[in-house]
Each structure stands twice: as C-alpha cells, then as structure tokens.
Amino acid sequence: MSEQARVLVVEDAEAIRAAVLVGLTDAGFGVTGRPDGRELERDLAQFRPDLVVLDVMLPGRDGFALLDVVRRHSSAGVLLLTARDGISDRLRGLHGGADDYLVKPFVLAELVARVTAVLRRLGRTPTLVEIGDLMIDGATGTVQRGGRPIELTATEHRLLAHLAAHREQVLSKTQLLTAVWGYEDFDPNLVEVHISALRRKLGEPRLLHTVRGMGYVLRAEA
Numbered sequence: 487m488s489e490q491a492r493v494l495v496v497e498d499a500e501a502i503r504a505a506v507l508v509g510l511t512d513a514g515f516g517v518t519g520r521p522d523g524r525e526l527e528r529d530l531a532q533f534r535p536d537l538v539v540l541d542v543m544l545p546g547r548d549g550f551a552l553l554d555v556v557r558r559h560s561s562a563g564v565l566l567l568t569a570r571d572g573i574s575d576r577l578r579g580l581h582g583g584a585d586d587y588l589v590k591p592f593v594l595a596e597l598v599a600r601v602t603a604v605l606r607r608l609g610r611t612p613t614l615v616e617i618g619d620l621m622i623d624g625a626t627g628t629v630q631r632g633g634r635p636i637e638l639t640a641t642e643h644r645l646l647a648h649l650a651a652h653r654e655q656v657l658s659k660t661q662l663l664t665a666v667w668g669y670e671d672f673d674p675n676l677v678e679v680h681i682s683a684l685r686r687k688l689g690e691p692r693l694l695h696t697v698r699g700m701g702y703v704l705r706a707e708a
Contacts, residue, residue, distance in 0.1 A: 490514065490515065490516040491515050491516065491536045491537070491605050491610050492515065492516040492517070492518075492533060492534065492535045492536050492537075493510050493515045493516070493517045493535055493536065493537050493538070493539060493601060494517075494518055494519075494520070494529055494530075494533060494535035494537070494538045494539070494562075495507055495510070495517060495518070495519040495520070495538075495539045496519070496520045496521075496522065496523055496526065496538065496539065496540050496541060496544065496549075496552065497519065497521070497539070497541040497544075497567065498521045498522060498541060498543075498544050498545055499541070500521070502541075502590075503519045503521065504519075505594060506519075506539065506594070506597060507519050509594045509595075509597065509598050509665075510598060510601065512651055512652060513598045513601075513602070513651045514651065515601070518533055518535075521545075522544050522545050522546050522547075523540075523544060523546060523547045523551075523552040523555070524546060526547075526552055526555055526556070527555065527559060530555075530556065530559050530560045530562070531559075534560075535560070535562045536562055536563065536605055536608065536610040537562055537563040537564070537565065537585075537601060537604055537605055537608075537610075538552075538556050538560075538562050538563070538564050538565070539565045539567055539597075539601065540552055540553060540556075540564060540565070540566050540567065540584075541566075541567050541568060542566055542567070542568035542575065542579070543568060543569065549566055549567075549568065549579075550578060550579065550582060553566070553579065553582050553583060553584055554582065554583075556583075557582070557583045563585045563586075563604040563605060563607075563608050563610075564583065564584045564585050564586075565584070565585060565586045565587070565588060565597075565600060565601060565604060566579045566584045566586070566587045566588070567588050567590065567592075567597075568587075568588075568589065568590060569589070569590045585604045585607070585608075586600050586603070586604055588600055591668075592668075593665070593666070593667070593668035594664070594665055594668075595644050595647075595648055595665045595666050595668075596644075596668075598651075599644065599647070615650050617650060617653055617693060617704060617705070617706050618693060618706030619631055619632045619706075620688065620693055620706075622646065622647065622650055627643070629643070629646065631688060631689060636687050636688065637687070638684070638687065641666070641680060642680060642683060642684050642687070644666050645662065645666050645680055645681075645684060646684060646704075648662065648665050648666055649694070649702065649703075649704040650704060652704075653703075653704045653705055654703065654704075654705050655703060656697045656700045656701050656702070656703045657701045657702055657703065658700065658701035659674040659677045659678075659701060660674075661701065662677050662701070662702070663676070663677060677702075681694065681696075681702055691707065692707070693705065693706060
C-alpha cells in the first residue's frame with residue numbers, strides 16, 4: 487500500500503511516549519501521541535489510526551476501558567503496553583479484543599516489530615523494502631539479494647530491519663545496542679560480531695558500510 491499506516495500512542499509516561507513516537511516515526515509510520523484517553527473518541531474519528539498502542543495504567547479511563555472504546559468505534563488494531571505481567575491481565579486484554587500485549591520494560595525494536603506484525607495481519611502496512619538489489623519482505627519475513635534468498639538469524643533480521651528503517655543514516659554502536667538489544671552499556675564487540683556476520687551474508691557489492699569513528703550505515707553505493 488502507498489499510504490502511510492497511522493499509529494496512535496496513548497501513554498502517560500512522557501519519556502516512554504516520546505521514545506515510542508520517535509521509533510515508530512523512524513520506522514515509517516504516521517504517529518500521534520496522547521498522555522491519556524480523554525480525546526480518544528475524537529482521535530478515532532479524525533486521526534483514524536490503523537493501530538492504537540494503549541498503556542493499561544492510565545489516569546482516568548484505564549487501558550482496558552479504552553480498549554472497549556476502540557472496539558466499539560473503530561476497526562484499528564490494538565497493542566496493550568503495561569508494567570503488569572500477571573497472566574490475568576494479559577488474558578483480560580486479549581479476551582477484550584487486543585491484538586497483542588507487550589510488558590514493560592521493552593526493547594523499542596520489539597515494539598516496532600510487534601506493531602508492524604499486527605498491521606501486516608490487518609493488511610495495513612507496506613511489506614517491501616528495497617535498497618539497491620536487496621529486498622526485505624515484511625509480509626513473509628524473507629530477505630533476498632539479486633533474487634538470492636538470504637538466511638538470517640532472528641537477531642540479524644532485527645538488526646537489518648533497524649538499519650533499513652534508518653537507511654542512509656549513520657547509526658552508532660550505542661544506538662544499535664539500545665534499539666536491537668535493549669541496553670546501552672554492554673560490550674560493543676557484540677555489535678561488531680553481528681555486523682560482520684550480516685555483511686558476509688549480504689555479499690558484494692557492499693551495502694553495509696562502516697563510517698570510522700561514527701558507526702554503520704546501510705546504503706546502496708551509486
């Protein structure tokens with residue numbers, strides 16, 4: 487599809503909301519955020535989201551109450567986001583019509599992947615990314631280069647997807663650790679090992695480049 491998929495984020499923690507909005511924007515979605523559900527009915531009618539990310543613990547109406555509002559007024563997908571990890575809360579959300587459920591703390595790359603998966607099931611997100619002769623098909627989870635299938639591990643796939651979402655941008659080791667692995671203070675050799683493996687699998691001519699002293703960038707050389 488050519489139209490950008492729209493995601494509404496309802497999260498009262500400003501730092502989390504801001505990070506999620508940036509991550510989803512970088513992944514190519516149209517986004518808007520709210521600290522609570524007071525304007526939900528209006529947002530559903532005017533913004534017309536394809537998916538709503540709902541925090542459960544919200545001031546005023548909680549996420550379960552807002553889930554019911556979404557289900558009564560919209561066909562949007564719903565991803566519940568909460569610090570509660572009890573099975574009863576998960577079941578309540580899923581039985582109430584949520585499409586997925588993610589427990590805090592979470593890795594931003596996983597949230598983006600889950601949002602993409604829900605939208606893909608609903609048929610509301612672009613499925614194909616092309617960089618030179620590299621093709622990343624989100625619908626099937628397959629990667630090809632020049633028509634040759636490339637087998638990737640789950641971590642390599644997350645890493646490639648994040649680099650592809652930020653193609654032409656230089657990403658530091660810290661940025662990659664935070665987005666793909668979920669922590670900032672860890673052995674940077676972890677990134678180097680996976681970058682090297684991914685580079686070998688992608689083959690030549692090189693698409694994954696090292697910018698000395700800065701990080702890595704995925705781009706097709708002219």
